[in-house]
Amino acid sequence: MNGARSLVETLLAAGVDTCFANPGTSEMHFVAALDQSPGMNCVLGLQENIVTGMADGYFRIARKPACTLLHCGPGLSNGMGNLHNARRARSGIVNIVGDQATYHRPFDAPLTADTNGLARTFSQWVHTSDSTPDVGRDAAEAVRAANTYPGQIATLILPADISWQDGGVISQPLTPSQLTPIDSNAVESAARILRNNHNVLILLAGQGVLREAQALAWRIASATGARVMADYVTPHLARGRGRMQLERVPYGMEAAIKTLESVEHIILVNAKPPVGFFGYPGMPSIQYPSRAKLHVLSRPDQDAVAALHDLTAALNAPESEIPDPGPRPDVVSGAPSSEGLAQTLAALMPENAIISDESISYGRGFYKYTHAAPPHDWLHLAGGAIGDGMPVATGAAIGANRQRRVINLQADGSAMYSLQSLWTQARERLPVTTIILNNSKYNILIGEYTNVGAVPGKMAMSMLDLGNPGLSWVQMANGMGVEAARATTMEECASLMRSSFLNTSSPFLIELMI
Numbered sequence: 156m157n158g159a160r161s162l163v164e165t166l167l168a169a170g171v172d173t174c175f176a177n178p179g180t181s182e183m184h185f186v187a188a189l190d191q192s193p194g195m196n197c198v199l200g201l202q203e204n205i206v207t208g209m210a211d212g213y214f215r216i217a218r219k220p221a222c223t224l225l226h227c228g229p230g231l232s233n234g235m236g237n238l239h240n241a242r243r244a245r246s247g248i249v250n251i252v253g254d255q256a257t258y259h260r261p262f263d264a265p266l267t268a269d270t271n272g273l274a275r276t277f278s279q280w281v282h283t284s285d286s287t288p289d290v291g292r293d294a295a296e297a298v299r300a301a302n303t304y305p306g307q308i309a310t311l312i313l314p315a316d317i318s319w320q321d322g323g324v325i326s327q328p329l330t331p332s333q334l335t336p337i338d339s340n341a342v343e344s345a346a347r348i349l350r351n352n353h354n355v356l357i358l359l360a361g362q363g364v365l366r367e368a369q370a371l372a373w374r375i376a377s378a379t380g381a382r383v384m385a386d387y388v389t390p391h392l393a394r395g396r397g398r399m400q401l402e403r404v405p406y407g408m409e410a411a412i413k414t415l416e417s418v419e420h421i422i423l424v425n426a427k428p429p430v431g432f433f434g435y436p437g438m439p440s441i442q443y444p445s446r447a448k449l450h451v452l453s454r455p456d457q458d459a460v461a462a463l464h465d466l467t468a469a470l471n472a473p474e475s476e477i478p479d480p481g482p483r484p485d486v487v488s489g490a491p492s493s494e495g496l497a498q499t500l501a502a503l504m505p506e507n508a509i510i511s512d513e514s515i516s517y518g519r520g521f522y523k524y525t526h527a528a529p530p531h532d533w534l535h536l537a538g539g540a541i542g543d544g545m546p547v548a549t550g551a552a553i554g555a556n557r558q559r560r561v562i563n564l565q566a567d568g569s570a571m572y573s574l575q576s577l578w579t580q581a582r583e584r585l586p587v588t589t590i591i592l593n594n595s596k597y598n599i600l601i602g603e604y605t606n607v608g609a610v611p612g613k614m615a616m617s618m619l620d621l622g623n624p625g626l627s628w629v630q631m632a633n634g635m636g637v638e639a640a641r642a643t644t645m646e647e648c649a650s651l652m653r654s655s656f657l658n659t660s661s662p663f664l665i666e667l668m669i
């Protein structure tokens with residue numbers, strides 16, 4: 156058995172059965188091993204940022220790591236924007252990066268790069284295999300690292316000769332490391348704060364915004380009168396009927412400061428203290444009042460459900476049912492609007508849908524109108540590096556075994572970073588409905604000129620214009636095997652949504668002119 160085969164067998168034994176790939180010469184033995192060791196579902200992405208974004212979306216829904224297959228330092232570099240986003244989302248991923256054969260490296264061939272150095276910038280675990288018999292054990296270590304709660308990026312670099320030589324040994328799965336237990340003092344002090352104070356905010360992030368944690372947070376809020384919000388940086392939120400009507404801390408600095416102005420205590424549940432995305436002239440970095448006191452109930456690497464459970468017990472908080480959000484909205488007609496799209500989405504989305512939201516400026520108000528939709532999962536860009544909405548939607552559909560409708564609410568400028576995802580969706584026959592929000596501009600950045608105190612002239616404004624030449628989304632989708640149509644009214648959009656939701660084995664793209 157060669158090294159590559161021991162790698163594939165070890166990954167399969169550890170439950171890693173999906174590989175998002177864009178291979179090159181140094182990975183040929185890994186690809187060949189996939190035929191010898193059946194069981195690995197291999198998905199091709201046509202650029203590495205698609206591959207890594209798909210692995211992120213897969214983890215968020217399947218809650219287990221996939222592996223990626225990337226080609227040398229440059230292939231890894233191409234995938235780094237979405238590896239950055241995945242690290243911020245705390246997704247578990249095992250990157251396998253093929254590299255130059257060990258004896259060939261000193262010749263400094265063109266694709267030679269500091270692969271290890273590149274990987275270190277976003278990986279919690281990096282290792283270069285240096286002997287074939289160790290490849291299996293190295294792979295088992297990588298999977299263990301990726302499975303470290305809540306999820307980590309592990310990168311295993313595999314020189315081509317280490318992969319092709321004989322002597323590979325399959326390794327058994329390694330036990331994931333134990334979670335750091337909840338600190339009973341933190342629970343006691345949070346309970347004391349909640350008992351004795353008004354204006355307490357419980358800020359949820361990570362697993363703290365999923366279903367089980369929300370039920371506990373609601374009990375605590377009902378018993379104490381505390382306010383509950385989700386961190387803006389929330390990769391995955393459980394939403395819809397039966398879930399809390401959570402709002403995120405707003406993105407905009409002024410709106411965030413206003414939202415948090417009366418807060419005196421913040422109890423952090425797997426969340427970090429809320430700060431602005433950027434520093435702005437004359438603005439603070441933090442979004443909460445400087446007099447507010449911060450209390451860490453649980454850190455991001457601790458179990459949010461266990462922490463909230465202990466807090467519920469310390470407060471003796473009785474059972475309390477999450478209130479009904481009222482009737483489901485009706486579809487909306489007339490000119491497209493942000494509220495109209497959200498209501499139509501809430502009216503039509505099938506049960507248990509997955510929303511991949513990279514709507515940027517258009518989607519700020521989507522939450523308010525979708526609380527009464529059927530239960531669904533909402534995925535957000537967590538690291539601010541645009542270009543993850545389409546690959547995350549693609550990976551999420553695979554993570555859900557193609558059994559759930561994925562709806563990608565996608566701003567056009569961000570879509571152009573990773574539109575090749577459509578080709579993978581067509582090839583894999585995935586039930587993904589993409590709604591392109593075509594405003595032909597980088598709308599959010601128009602406001603950012605004002606926020607940073609810059610005065611844009613003609614040239615500066617033209618840097619935010621995508622209309623010259625215009626992008627034809629229907630043609631681009633068709634060119635990658637995806638059926639598509641343009642909608643200029645909400646009626647047209649609703650009718651296209653309905654028909655695409657009925658087709659469970661093909662993607663569809665709606666170009667909504669906003």
Ligand SMILES: Cc1ncc(C[n+]2csc(CCOP(=O)(O)OP(=O)(O)O)c2C)c(N)n1
Nearest residue numbers: 515516540541566567568569596597598599
């Ligand atoms: C990797 C990366 N490059 C550039 C940016 C800067 N940036 C932020 S938003 C944006 C444009 C977004 O335009 P679009 O997706 O069309 O959304 P809209 O603003 O129109 O709502 C850009 C270029 C970024 N955040 N990440």
